[in-house]
Amino acid sequence: MKLLKIGISGVRGIVGETIVPELVMDFACAFGTYLDSNNVLVGRDTRVSGPMLHEATLAALISTGCDVLDFGICPTPIIQYMVKDLKAGGAVSITAGHNDLKWNALTFINQDGTYLNMFQGEEVLDIYHLGKFTKVSVDELGRAEAVDGYLDVYFKKLKKFLDSESIKKSNFKVVIDPCNGAGAKIIDVFGQHLGFELIPVNNEPNGYFPHDPEPRPRNAQEVASVIKVVKADVGFLLNSDVSRVSLVAENGETLSEEFTLPLIASYYLDKNPGTVITNHSSSRMIEDVAQKKNCPVIKAKVGQSYSIQSVLNEDAVIAGEGSGSVAIPDFQHAFDGFLTMGLILEIMAKRNKRISDLVEELPRYHIVKEKIHCPPTRIHSVVNEVKKLFADRKIDSMDGIKVEDQDGWVHVRTSATEPMIRIIAEDRSEDKARERAEEVLNFVSLRVK
Template sequence: MDELIISVSGLRGIVGQSLTPEVAGRFASAFSHCLPPGQVVVTRDGRASGPLLAASIADALTGRGREVVSAGVAATPTTGVLVRRLNCVGGIQISASHNPAEYNGIKLFNADGRVIPADEGERVRAAFLEGRVEEPTSTSPGKTIELVDSTSAHLDLICGAVDVGRIRAKSFPVLLDSNHGAGALLGRRLLESLGCRVTVLGETPDGAFDHTPEPTAENLTGVAQQARESGAAVAFCQDPDADRLALIDENGRYVGEEYTLAVCVNHVLSQSPGPVVTNCSTSRMTQDIAARHGVPFHHSAVGEANVVDKMLLAGAVIGGEGNGGVIDPRIVYVRDSFISMALVLEAMATRGLPLGALVDELPRYAIHKAKVAVPRDRIPAALAALEQHFTTAQANHADGLRLDWPDGRWLLMRASNTEPIVRLFCEASTEIDAASTVREAEAVMQPVC
């Protein structure tokens, strides 16, 4: 589907079709229109189309009198760190995250170094769609400053947040799969700084993915085999912009992304108890872990910006999403695979346990997912029918409809922003229970649709 997807956090599309340098430049101009005077950081992941889009974005910004800090290839969380460290008014990351190689996209950051909140993003979106752009602030164009070292500031923050000496003493053998994205530049530096014996797969950030870029079990079978054969204590698997992290344990077992957040939350709470925030589609594991530690737990609507909003409101010590996106406020309010790696290693070193044992002591649930075609005008009726049918569940309308049962089972129904469908997510103690609940929900929705 050749469609430019525009959201409140940015846009994405197929390069040369829906996403062209001209479109990227206009979107950057709309962003600039909504910003106060000041510098803007521009970064990109390793995709081959990145330099062309970055040049167009820089031209659009400097043509309107803006000064651009060009950081080249850098991870999404690193972009947030740079915005804050350099006192910029905003940041632009060029990446399509886990989408296929023919895609690229733009993610926007505000002056706080976080992905822009929905209200700010909506202003940019409206400015772009309405063709509003910032007029030049002077008769002379701005300039582009090339940043030579984009990773040290981020590295220093992470090393200041964990016990480097304790981790270094273990000299962990580690496999890092960056899959030719932005992650290896800081990933190798970080792991070597933590005393690890590092092997990196896909180290060159050229976007020539060795496997489908989303770090799921089916895409990482080859990496899991290499981890097992190499004797790695852990394999860390990043997505192309390095804001998500999947884990493979010492036996070559794909642990997955849900457990990345759970392991990190359990470790952080053991050191610094405090509130925890996840989105409403994240596994109940994290909620159970918060209860074990006796700390408040909060759900947010789906979306990184929503998680961050709730974290700030709750004063959370950690938060994130079940797709392997850990947000540690000590570093930056952005999903961050690098602090995730450091926290996992610190947990292993502190407990004296392998990753597999840390995972096996956590609560275990099964998630079943489905999608149902529903005309947009029938979605409210479909959600109402579900709420009326499942009378023993507690309903929450913060993001679509979430139903929670006393036995810990939950069902989330969310309308897609881009398709006339409703997505169903159910988590239960067994796959049979989760699948059965989803089938029942589908049957309830069918007459309404």
């Protein structure tokens, strides 16, 4: 079965099956038409399919009259930041983030540096489906220009936003694994600006991922081993476009990606109290942290676009997801892995505590994450059938199916990035969390065969 995921912020699929140059050019033409010949930034991660999709995207945008500022290999949050800095009309980031090497995607970014919202995304999709692309004459074709110097612009701003002096004085030794993705080598510049000793792992931008580019404990063993050998203070795992981060403590404990948001919120809300945005699949840790700070929590659908739109609607001070994604609107309206790592280092420096000590201060839950492949033609009906399991329970249907009680919850939803059903369960008891997840997994498994 050929897999293609079309959403409000872009298109994603398997290279050579659904993600092919013709489709990429059509979507890029639709976006260029939407931008109405405005300047557009283009960047990509290091996947081996990147150069092919990059050239197709450039050609399409130029054909619609857009001038292209070519960032080459560049993390998505830096592209998002530079859209506003350069006053561009938008951007295209060519990356599949946490997906494995066979996947790639086009992510469309608006003039505010955020993923397209629902209305903008629908307008681009309408243009794509109608096939009514702007086609300019030779003398109106856009031009492509390679851009440099943007790393200093971004990292100087980040350094100013953080308490960089406290970080530098702490003389941290930091292990970072960018998984040979867009963050490779750029983490060196990050370390130089914040003044810590960097111990890089998988730091070659060659497009071959040594493990799944998803920041989770199962992919963190190499970082954990290095931390123990070099006696580092903390370790970070990044996805391929540096929008997600998970942590490894100084004792080698590989921490769930669920800790990233509540760890930062527990510090940031002391200085900047206000509304917190998260989603229905994230740990209750963030709700407990926010409640302790007397800050309201609002839940959005899963995905950066929905989170950031909720931030704008609710004037929130922080947003994030249990995937290791964090956004601080006072810096930029984007999930930003460099900002996330910088804030973790600031917390360690200002509170003079180890990661293991900071994590111990957070409420502990046990979360189980399962997924099961399902044909796209049946995926929504299968998820809807899960309601039968909970006929006598209160069901939240905002984003899939969620049922919760005093001790925990289970959430069932369709994936926004792959043809699969995700099942996430949490409880104070590890056994009960597993029981919640397995009940749904068994029910769904019988219906997708």
